[in-house]
Amino acid sequence: MAARVAVIRFPGSNCDMDAVQAIRTLKGARADLVWHEDKAVSDYDAVVVPGGFSFGDYLRAGAIAAKSPAMERIRKAADQGLPVLGICNGFQILIEAGLLPGALLRNSTLRFVCRWTALRVDSDSTSFTRRMRKGQVLHIPIAHNEGRYYAPKGDLARLSREGLVVLRYCDEDGVPSASANPTGTSDNIAAICNRAGNVMGLMPHPERGTEPLLSPSGSDDGALIFRSMLEAA
Amino acid sequence: MGLTGEEAARIRRLLGREPNETEWAIFDAEWSEHSSYKSSKGLLRRFPTKGKRVLLGPGYDAGVVDVGGGYAVTLHIESHNHPSAVDPYGGASTGIGGVLRDIISVGSRPIALVDVLRFGDPERSGHSKWLFRNVVRGIADYGNCVGVPTIAGDIEFDESFERNCLVDVACVGLARKGSVILGEARHPGDLLVLVGGSTGRDGVGGAAFASKSLAKGPESERKSVQVPDPFMKKLLIDAILEVAEAGLIRGMKDLGGGGLSTALSEVASKGGCGVDVELGRVQVREPGMGPTEVMTSESQERMLLLLDPKKAERVARTLDKYEVPHQVIGRVTGGNSMKLRWNGKVVVDLPAKAVAEAPLIPRKRGPAPRQARSPAMPKTPPLGESLLSLLSSPNISSRRWVYEQYDHEVGLRTVAKPGEADASVLRLPNGAGLAVKADGNSRHSSLDPRKGGAGCVAEACRNVAAVGGEPIAMVDHLQFGDPSDPEVYRQFVETVEGMAGYCEGVGLPVVGGKVSFYNEDVGSGRAIKPSPIAMVVGLIPALKKRASSSFSDGESVIAVGETRPELGGSEYFERVLGVVGGTVPAADPRADSRAYKAVAKLVRTGVAASAHDCSKGGFGVAVAEMCTRNSIGATIDLGLLPGGALSDPEALFSESHGRFLLSTRNPVRAKSALRRAGVPSAVVGKVGGSHLSFERGRKRVARVSVDSVTGSWEEPLGRLMG
């Protein structure tokens, strides 16, 4: 049976349709938009919190959405072990809601940046990377203003140690160098997950990287993330 | 008030009485140049507006073009020049807000934004840098938040824009063919519903403001700043498109310049009906606002819906879901009167037609200036040095600092992205590609408005052809100084004639446009250089590959089209030699048409691996730009360029129209296709190595390393803007 994916739509989400479209093109997937006030989240096998500007990013990116009724239901889904994926603004929301640790601050350039990036897979045991291998380099674009991951030093070390850093910005050879870091994010972190590996937040937009026609490198790496998620669901 | 004595007298005659304060304010907004086109309307009729794909031409909120498979794209362009000169961040943001509303109001989904920016010289002016930085940020913050990708644009710096920058925004929308909604009140009894943000004092008198020159001092500036709210706009887009797609809207009109006063009078006069409105029902943001302010407020993020009363309840439910405020403010009536009440009492009773149809103003056109003699050529510096200087010009260097601040990917449609090819390409749901580009050249236009007008259309067409598109429609934006100045008006007339003639020649219909006058320097009162802008869209029948404008090792280089000695207004003349004057490039629509067709086909079939048009900086700069992405050199023989005898600087830097550069692994096939199409072309060199060399037979003309090319071109804008 096809895995059912809920793509949560907040007022101001703008990558919601893109996520639905990208998931629907995959085999064995059904994706629906679910309005943030609807109760339907529990009927699904996986949850995607998409990118965009929920509530205009006013106050702080993700801060208002984190208090929405949808969040309690998403939290429950996460507790039950369902895959919960936060993309860009979705990552910001999961952090603001406390499902993932740390904070996402304004890019060190103080500018929005839209660019294709190379990403190194640092953990292949999560619900979103099980179809990849450690060290693999993915090509997926970013587009955000507040994506500089921050956590106190000790916490950063712990995240790395426990294998909770899932993706890091890197150069074409897979080296997470300073010049490959587009936002000044700590330790080149682009994605982290919870201990159970079923909740992941990432700044890059995998839904934009699922078709070779749309990718400057001709890849469909973004689809790997969704395929992994569907397999885990 | 901006009405002339003559206009005021005419209004009194029309009504047979003295209008009251609110009525005067309505006429003032509606008869402003900005709303009425009273100086330009007659002339704009020269544009060809019909074509087999044109579903809706000029005169509506957006032009509508059939792209096949049951789909249509909608096009609109606007500027927000004066507000951006005062409040660059807010002005640019609200400019986007405005153009989006036009696209929504015909019932289409905005799928792309295009920005054309004209600013003073950032190498000399801190003020221009401040303006530019904040305008780009304003565009980025608004466009990114509403989720419409900004995919293309055009940037020019020239000191004539120092105090009057130009911020033009165009938008492309997508709709099902047959579902287009018009802003016409045709059904008496329909409800008039005001949707979106509340009405405040911001922007009161804005249309009249846009029709004044900035030179008139700071007092008028104060009132006209509007506060952007992209979040409310996003909700508006989602909510309105949901009800529009469900077929629940009978008519729709955005509230832009002139606010309610323009929206109401236009829906009534266009639909041949009247309106009866209770202004007291408009939700105001501040206490103490009277009917005059409510009518002329230009508060952002508002739309007027015309609804069948039977469907109003369903519309209200959807608007409530998105928490978008809405109020029924009145009804469509039979007859033709625009009746406005304030807490029950009739405060305005005007014939809507009279309000919407301002009398035209005949303007005087000055004589063409005497043909200037060819400027004396100073001693020319080494050509390699000149090439690097051109590449580092803010007018030519990489635009990465700008386009990376724009989300150009959202929507999963952007196939050719900014910086990758000459035009951006959007994937349409019918499997076709839509190539989009806007262009203008104010230096050419200032020296020769007619050639400059034709030239900006030609350049946009070339860029579209270079990604494989066949030009199918255009919208234009014409920006000039004060039209009562005969010299300015001459520039305007010749520009329109040049553009219209070229469009006619290449068979390109104009489906919409805007005119913006009174663009002049606050200090000196000097007008900006004439700045016509053309945005052209082209169709790529079956989109299968990504266009490129970058060389790869081992390819042959083909020059398409003739290079002529046309250095007038070129970047080489003005930046390198400091010379103003000379022969401006002339565009030949017939020859160009053949080239567009042939080049587009070579690109689509992949015979040409990459393509790039020659424009600012000429052939030399075009070759250099194609070297940058893959860091690969080329060796070119200038003696082989199609065209007559040319000096080295002319061969390298002349900005003649109708030219492309192709790179290919199959030069024989490419050449023979071009020959069959009657397009002059020649294989002029080969890609490879770490240097870019220009030669003439055995003689070396210029040689620069690819590293120096990339170094000169890549960073200047980022460095300037910091």
Add this chain to the structure above:
Amino acid sequence: MEISLPVKSTFRVKVVISNRPGSGDPEGETIYRDLVSKSGFRDVKGIRTGKFLSVEVEAPDRESARKVVSRMCDELRIYNPAAHSLTVEA
């Protein structure tokens, strides 16, 4: 010989930049509508946002500290008078 140096001390001057009164404040309105009023804080009746700067100044007295900061805000376009209003408190 006696030299009298002007005595300077350090003041902290608060600068608040907000949208001009009467113009909208979408951020404040959204925080109020979508977060605060939905979360049961019924006594809160409105929110306006702004940008806050805390400026350290050396000056002979409080009033001249305030004046220096006011002038700085004007000259350096720290706010845009066309769009914003400014309050400076020493």
